[in-house]
Amino acid sequence: MMNASLSTPLRVAIIGAGQVADCVHAAYYATRPDLQLVAVMDNRLPQAQAFAERYGITGVYQDVQQMLHDATPDIVSVCSPNRFHFEHVMAALAAGCHVMCEKPPAMTPQQAEQMRNAARKAGKVLAYDFHHRFSHDAQLLRDAVQNGVFGEIYVTTAQALRRCGVPGWGVFTNKALQGGGPLIDIGIHMLDAAMYVLGFPAVKRVTAHSFQKLGNRKNRGQFGEWDPATFTVEDALFGTLEFCNGGILRLETSFALNIREQSVLNVSFCGEKAGAMLFPAHIFADVDGELHTLAQRDETDDQRHLRSMEAFVQHVLGEPVMIADAEQGVVIQQLIAALYNAAETGECVELC
Structure with missing residues (x-):
């Protein structure tokens, strides 16, 4: 520094x-x-x-x-x-x-x-540059977790889904250059955001299923055209992380999936005391069958990329600010590899 x-x-x-x-x-x-x-x-x-x-x-x-x-x-x-x-x-x-x-x-x-x-x-x-964790939404939920607002969070669902959003530029459909499809491109962002909010709990085992059903058949979508003959990545992957503390994280990610919405990019958290959605941040609890809001943000936060870059520079300059550091990068890379391995082999991957 x-x-x-x-x-x-x-x-x-x-x-x-x-x-x-x-x-x-x-x-x-x-x-x-x-x-x-x-x-x-x-x-x-x-x-x-x-x-x-x-x-x-x-x-x-x-x-x-x-x-x-x-x-x-x-x-x-x-x-x-x-x-x-x-x-x-x-x-x-x-x-x-x-x-x-x-x-x-x-x-x-x-x-x-x-x-x-x-x-x-x-x-x-x-x-x-895991920039979604730098949103005000992620920070609000991270603080709530640390303050015990949710109690034990036992189910987390992270979604990075597109109806037909295969990138028509770059090397996003080339497994040799990209390493994979939606999991390593967009799913990894929601995985990091979820893990950050939860405090990076240790993962016990991983299961997953991946599919290539649409990207190698269609050739056009909301992000341009691609060649289905050279589409070598998965177009959807669904996995479950089992934490050593007993909770689970379900991850759903796709470039192309027949869903109603054009895209879904969000994480939900279910705890014993309260639940939450990440974007926009909304913490809520049920009281006698009625939903009560405990905290929320209404505005769209479009400065998370800027804050990610700013945190890096400030860290270089010696300020003790949070960054997505090399140690957490290893953890995320291990989870991505485990999800791909589990999907490819059809077997559970044990991590601890």
């Missing part, structure tokens, strides 16, 4: 010049006078050049090592396809940089563990 009173702006480099790098990472960094965007790397040189022009970045590269050597950044954002997260994070840590990496941490739990260990050894911050 660094002293927050530094007068020289920290040098920032970005790996991967795609949408999230543009709309989230660079967009946030550009708002801070104590940060300077100095380099961008992408193997698609025209895209990297256009990205650099938008943000006044002088260094444009197609090679990570060359960028790290020439630009000497203090901070690196890793926004490359999932397959490359491990090598790009490890290279940035080896170069002495703090790292903000897009989700998922990596392709395997073993890679996530190596990334955590490398960050520890280097004494650098490694954070992941």
